[in-house]
Amino acid sequence: MIRFDRVSKRYPGGRDALADISFELHEGEFAFLTGHSGAGKSTLLKLVMLMERSSQGQVLVNGKSLNRLHRSQIPYYRRRVGVVFQNHHLLFDRSVFQNVALPLQVSGYPARDVAKRVRAALDRVGLLDKENRNPVALSGGEQQRVGIARSVVHKPRILLADEPTGNLDPELSAEIMDLFRRFSEVGVTVLIATHDVVLTTRMRCRELKLHQGRLVQGETVES
Amino acid sequence: MIRFDRVSKRYPGGRDALADISFELHEGEFAFLTGHSGAGKSTLLKLVMLMERSSQGQVLVNGKSLNRLHRSQIPYYRRRVGVVFQNHHLLFDRSVFQNVALPLQVSGYPARDVAKRVRAALDRVGLLDKENRNPVALSGGEQQRVGIARSVVHKPRILLADEPTGNLDPELSAEIMDLFRRFSEVGVTVLIATHDVVLTTRMRCRELKLHQGRLVQGETVES
Amino acid sequence: MRAEPAAKAREQKSGATGSRTSLAQRFRAYLGHHRQNARDSLLRLLSAPVQSAMTLLVIAIALALPGMLYMGVINIQALSGSIDTSARMTVFLQPDADKADIDALMSRLQAGTGLASVTYISRDQALEQFRESSGFGEVLTLLDENPLPPVLILEPESIADADAGFLETLQGELETNPLVDDVVLDMRWLQRLQGLMAISQRLVLAMAAILGLGVLLVMGNTIRLAIENRREEILVVKLIGGTNGYVRRPFLYSGFWFGLLGGLLAWLMVWAGIFLIREPVAGLASLYQNPFSLIGPDLRQLSLLLAVGALLGLAGSWLAVAQLLHKIEPE
C-alpha cells in the first residue's frame, strides 16, 4: 500500500532529515514509527500525505508514485488519508463538531450522514458530550482526541498518526491504539509515530525505527 | 512556597474543572501532577501563573494571596515563574535564540548576559546547534525543548511544566527530568504535570493526583 | 469509547473502497455548501459587529469617494446643459436697416445649412438684455439714446473644431452684406470653456486614478489582512483534502458581503453628501436665475455601487486567498 523507494529528504538549508529510506507497508498493516526526537518521523509521515515532497527517491501509494500526482489531484488523494497531526491543527473559530465534520464536508457528504458519522467518531474518543464546545475550551488531551476523531471520521484507507497519545493518560492511550488496530483489521493501513515504549512493546507490532534520518530496524522490503 | 486553600475553578458554562483543592509545596520541593485527560492539571498550573483566576478559595505563593495581586504587578510576578506550556507557545516570527531570550529581554537584562544565558539554556536541552533556526523548521520534540529552555533561562523561583516530555523519547525525557530535579535542588519549586507513568514511578517523588477535578492523592497540608 | 461490531467494520471497509456518495448527493451537498457559506460568512461578519463595521466603513469610504466624483461629473454635465454654451456669431446690423431686408436675410440664413438657430434682437431688446446680463445696467440708464444696433445671433449646429472654418467663411460672406455693420465671432468664451474643461478633465482623471487605486488597495488589503487571520483555516482545509475552490468559497462569500454592504453604505454616504450641499447650490443657482438643482444618486447609482463593491470584494478575496494558497503549497 505504502512503499518507500530509496527516499531522501533534505530541507532547504539543513542536513538530510531522511536518508535512503526503503520499506513497504501492506494493506491493512499496522506499524509503529519510532526514533529519537528529530529522527525524521514527522518528515516521513509528511511525505506520505504530500505536505512535503521527497528530494530523492519515490514514495508509492497503491502502486502509484506520488511524484507523478498532479497538483489538482492532491485534494482527492488526501481524502483517502486520515492524519493525526503532532500539533493537532484544530480550528478555533468553530465547534468541536464542526472540526470533526470538516473532512466529510470537504468530500461533499450529505448533512444527514455527516451528523451521524461525526457523533460516532466523537463517541469513540469519549467526547460526545463536548461536541458544541470550542476547542480552546478543551484540555490538551481532549484536543488531541478531537484530532483523532477527525482523522477517522471519513473512514480513510490510510491512517497516519504523529504522536497521537503524547497528551493522553495510559488507559486512554491503550483505548486509542485499540481503535487504530480495529481500523487496520478492516483493511486500513496504519502508521503511527510514537515515543511510547510501553505501548510499542506491549502491542508487539511491526516497528520502523529511525535514527538520524536512517531506517535502522524494520526495513524489510519484500519484492 | 505554593499553597492551595480550598480552591475551586469553574469555567464559564462548564462544570467544575477543579473542586476544593488544598495542598502545599515547599520551597525546593519537586512534585508531579498526574491524572486522566481532562482531570484539571493544566487548570491548576494556570491558576498558579495567573492565566486564570480561581472561582473560590485562595492560591498563595510565598505567603501572599494571588487574588490580592494588583493587575500591574502580574508581569513582575510572572518573571519569577518559569512555565513549559502544553502547546509550546513559541513565536514563529523569530529564531530559536530570540524565543529563548524573550524572558530575559522582558526583564531588561543587558544583551551580553542574555547571549550567555540563552546559549547555556539551549545547551542543556541539546539545541545549541539550532539557535538560528526558525521554530517552524524544528521537529515537535525540538520545539518542546525550546519551550523548556525558555522556561529555565531566567532562573525562576517556581517552575511549572505542563506535559514537558509528551513529544520526547524516553532518554531525553529522563535528561529533562534530571535538569528539573537539579533546579529543585537549588531551591526552585518544581511542579510537573505528566502522564508518563514510567517517569513518575522511577523518580519516586511526591505525586499530586487529580481525578475529575478533585485531589485524590498527595494533598497533605502541614499546617 | 465503544466496541465496534464486526458488521459495522465490514460496512466501513466497503465504504473505504467504494465511491461513497452518488453524484446527485454530491451536487446537493455542493449547493448546500454554497448556501451554508453564504449564511455563515454573513453571520461571522455580524458576530464581530465593531470590527466588521470598521472594515465596512473603510470599504464604504473607499467606494463613496469615486461615487461622489461620479455624481459631481453628472451634475456638472447637467449644469452645463442648463447654461447657454453654444458658440455664437453676433451680426451687428446697420442701425437704420430695414426690417423687411433683415427678415429676408434671416430666411436666407435659416434656409442654409450648419446653423441651429438665427435670432433677431431689436435695438430695444438688445439694450434690455445688455442691462440685465452685463451688470452695467445702471450705466446704461444714464444714456440719453440707445447706442446699440439691432443684432442677429447665429448659433451653429455644433461647436466642433471642424466647424470653426464654416463659421469664418460665413463671417466673411456676411461682412460684405450692405445690411451688416460688423460680425463678431465670439470664441473667447470657448477658449475659457476649453481651459476649464482641460482642468476638470485632468482633475477628474487624477482623482479617478488615485481613487480607483485606492478602492482596489483598500479593499484588497482589508480583505487580505482579514484573511491572513484565518490562515490556519486554509492550511487545515487543504491538509484535509479540500480543493482550492472549497478553500476559497467562504472567503469569496466574505468578500462579496463586505463589498455589497460597503457599496450600500457608500451610496448612503454619497446621498448624504449631496443632500448636505443641495441647498447652498440651489441658492447660488437662483442668483443666476438658473433653476438648476443638484441631482442626487438614484437606483442606477445604487446598483452600480453594489455591483462594483461586490465585484471588487470578490476579486480582492480571490487574490488574497490565491496568494495564501500559493504560499502553503509544497515544492
Add this chain to the structure above:
Amino acid sequence: MRAEPAAKAREQKSGATGSRTSLAQRFRAYLGHHRQNARDSLLRLLSAPVQSAMTLLVIAIALALPGMLYMGVINIQALSGSIDTSARMTVFLQPDADKADIDALMSRLQAGTGLASVTYISRDQALEQFRESSGFGEVLTLLDENPLPPVLILEPESIADADAGFLETLQGELETNPLVDDVVLDMRWLQRLQGLMAISQRLVLAMAAILGLGVLLVMGNTIRLAIENRREEILVVKLIGGTNGYVRRPFLYSGFWFGLLGGLLAWLMVWAGIFLIREPVAGLASLYQNPFSLIGPDLRQLSLLLAVGALLGLAGSWLAVAQLLHKIEPE
C-alpha cells in the same frame, strides 16, 4: 546536555533571590529595547515588501486625499487674493463735472475714515476698461461718442456685514452732492461670492469629515489587522512577564513607521497631483490676465503630513493593541 557543577548551582540560587540587575543596567537595557524595536519593526516592514507596500499605499492614499483638499483650500485662498474682491461703490459723476471739484471731493473722501481707496476714472479710461472687461468691446467701437461718464471707485476698508450700513450712509450723502449723477453700490457679486463660499465651505466640511473619518479608519483598521496577525506574540510576551508597555512597544514602532512613510508617500502624491494640473490652470489663468499659478506642497506641508501620519499610526496601534490586551486579560 551538561552536568551542572555545584558552584554554578549556588550562583543560580543567589541569582534567583537577589535583585539581579542594577537600575543603570535596566535603563540601558530599556533604551536598547527601544532602539532595537525601532530597527526591528522597520526591518520587518521591509522584509515583506509587497505587503508592506500595499499597506503603505493605503495609508498614503488616505493621507493624500485630505492633503489635496488642504492644498485646494490654500490655492483658492491665494487665487481669491489675486482676484479683486473688495466691495466697491461706483460713483457716477456728471459728465461735465469740473476736474478741480472732483479732486476736492476726492481729497475729502480720502481724509474720511472707512475707505481703503478712492480711484478716479476719467471718461476715456472708463471706456477703455469697459471695452476690456466686458467682452462687449466690439460694440463700443461702433459708438460715435463716448457714452460713459467719469467715475469714482470707492473701496471700503473691510467687507464685513457691519460695514454695509456705513456704505449706505455714504451712498445717501454722495447722492445729494451736485457733482454726482448716481451712486451704485455693487453688492450682487458679494451675494454670489457668499453663495460660492457657502457651497465650498459645506463641501470642504463634508469632504474633511469623510476624509478624516476615512484616514482614522483606514489607518486604525489596517494596523489592527496587521497586529491581529501577531496576536500570539502579545499573548506569549504577556505570559512571560512582559508589561503592557513592553508588549506595546514593537507595535507602536510599527505604527509609527507605517504612518511616517505613508505621510512621505502622501506628500509625493499631492505633489504629483498638483504638478499634473499646474499647466492647464496656468493656461486658464492667463486667459483672464491673471498671473496666478498653483502653489505646490512645500516642506511645511511635508512636515505636517509626516507628523499627522506618525501620530495617527501611533494612535492606531495603541488602540489596536489595547483592544487585544484587553481581550487576553483574565477575569
